[in-house]
Structures are given as structure tokens and as C-alpha cells.
Amino acid sequence: MTKAVRYDEFGGIEVLRVDDVDRPVPEDGQVLVRVRAAGINPGEAAIRTGAMADIFPSTFPSGQGSDLAGVVAEVGAGVDRFSVGDEVIGFSEKRAAQAELVLVDVDNLTPKPRNVSWEVAGGLYVAGVTAWRAVHSVQLEQGEAVVVSAAAGGVGSLAVQLARRAGATVIGLASERNHEWLQSHGVIPVAYGAGVAERIETAAPGGVDAFIDTHGGGYVELALALGVSVERIDTIADFAAAAKYGVKTEPGTDARPGAEVLAELAALIADGHLEVPIANVYPLAQVRQAYTELERRHTHGKIVLEP
């Protein structure tokens, strides 16, 4: 037997538990990964409560989680790219990542560089690939000004760094306690809340060219009010506003495979060009505490589970 996060019905954090389940057996093209770290994401909480049941239906018992990093424990037939003992980063498409042993399609894995920590590797997939795609979707050019909302969160903290690498002037919306971190990454910090539009205009006297919304709740309207054109606005959180105004929703049309983007991001981290802040690490048994912290929605970077 092996341990895995499970729940049997939609609900609050209390429906989450860690069960003993059968050891999974890899089929053709699959790799069994012994998970060392598995990141957690707000979307998983929305799936668990049933709030996204029309877009992402569930069957029960449900597992949880996409992000993972670990060591190859077994390979299925036809897998020649990885061997037992290899360190990998990847993702589960079956909501099964929060477990000791997880089956992953071989195409959803990439090697973990030695000097990328388990926590960082395990928390990279959802936030990293989303940030990468969001930044690409607004097509930044050298010297342009872009605003990123929730700039110090899981997705935002990576999006601001990738936008800087694209040569943009980056304005990051965050509360005061994250301003120093943003500044140290070349980002102009701006506090959100009343008066934010005026503060952004002061920070970007030449105007705002693009807007990446990683929070929702009115930032698409703010971007439009700042004069940003719809094709330069991307929201990953406000699909109603996207439908209403025709702005972009990551992942949009970018079809580059997740594992390929993961490999690019892992290389940037290994070379010291990208930082993934780790807010907290919990043992798998404390999955409820981990989501309690996440659902306060003031995480700086990533929260990660360690089986």
C-alpha cells in the first residue's frame, strides 16, 4: 500500500484525507514516480468545492494535484527516455500528484537539474507554465510597460520575472510586505486597493502597453480603463470578464507542450535566472493545513507538500 490524498465529495478543507491505496502499476508509456514534492494551487481548491464542476467535472473518490517532482521508481513498456533512479519534474493530468507514488505519462516529464531543489521543482508546473504562457500571450517588446496583478503570488512571482526577461518595464501589484522582493527582482511595486489606477499611471508615465491579471475581481476593467488594448490583456482568473470584453485567457492558443516549457523554466532556475519563492513546506499528512494557508490567498510564491 502507499499513501495518497483523496476526497469523496465536494466540500471544504475537511473533506481532504490521506488514504492507503494500492501501489500503482505503470502501463505502456507510463512512469511511476516516487514523489519528493508536490505543489498546491488555488484551482484545486475550486475543483474540490465543486465551484468549477461545470468546467472540470469530478468522479469520486478523487485524488488531487498536478505539480510534482520525484524519482523514477518503475517504468512501463516502451519508456526509454527515463530509467529507475532518474530525478524528474512533471505533472499529473489525472489529479493524482499529491501521493507517495504517482503514474505519469512519459511525455509529461522532464529531467530535474541537480541544483534545482525538490520544493522548487515540485511546485513548478502549474504556476510556471501558466506564467510562461501568460507572458507570451501579451507579446511583450523591449521597453514596453506591463502591469501584473497578484505579482508576488504563485503565478505572479514567476510572471514578473519572465516579463523582465522579455525586456519590459514591469509594474507589480502587491501588498507592502512584498514590495522589497519585487524591487529586488527589478519590478516596480505598486500597492493595490483604492487609488491603484493613479499609482500605476505615476509608475508608468508613458502609459501601460500590456496587463497580466493573475488575480481577477476587476483587474480586466482596470486594464481597459488604463487604455490597454484587448489583445494585450491576459487574465488567468476572470473568465467572465474575458468573455465580456474579449481579452485573452491563458493558455490561449500556445500549444507548446507543458514538459517543454517546464524544461526551459528548470534550466533558467538552474542557471540562477529565475527564482521560485517557497512560502511553506508541509508533510503530505498536513494537506488540510497547507490548503488552509493557500486559501487565505496571500501566499508569496509556492506552498509545497512533501510525501
Ligand SMILES: NC(=O)c1ccc[n+]([C@@H]2O[C@H](COP(=O)([O-])OP(=O)(O)OC[C@H]3O[C@@H](n4cnc5c(N)ncnc54)[C@H](OP(=O)(O)O)[C@@H]3O)[C@@H](O)[C@H]2O)c1
Ligand atoms: N487559467 C489557468 O490555467 C490558471 C493557472 C494557475 C492559476 N490560475 C488562477 O490564477 C489565480 C492566481 O493563482 P496563484 O497560484 O498565483 O494564486 P496565489 O499564489 O494564491 O496568489 C496569492 C497572491 O494574491 C495576491 N492578492 C490577494 N488579494 C489581492 C488583490 N486584491 N489584488 C492583487 N493581488 C492580491 C496576494 O498578494 P499580497 O500577499 O501582496 O496581498 C498573493 O501574493 C487563481 O485564481 C488561480 O486559480 C489559473
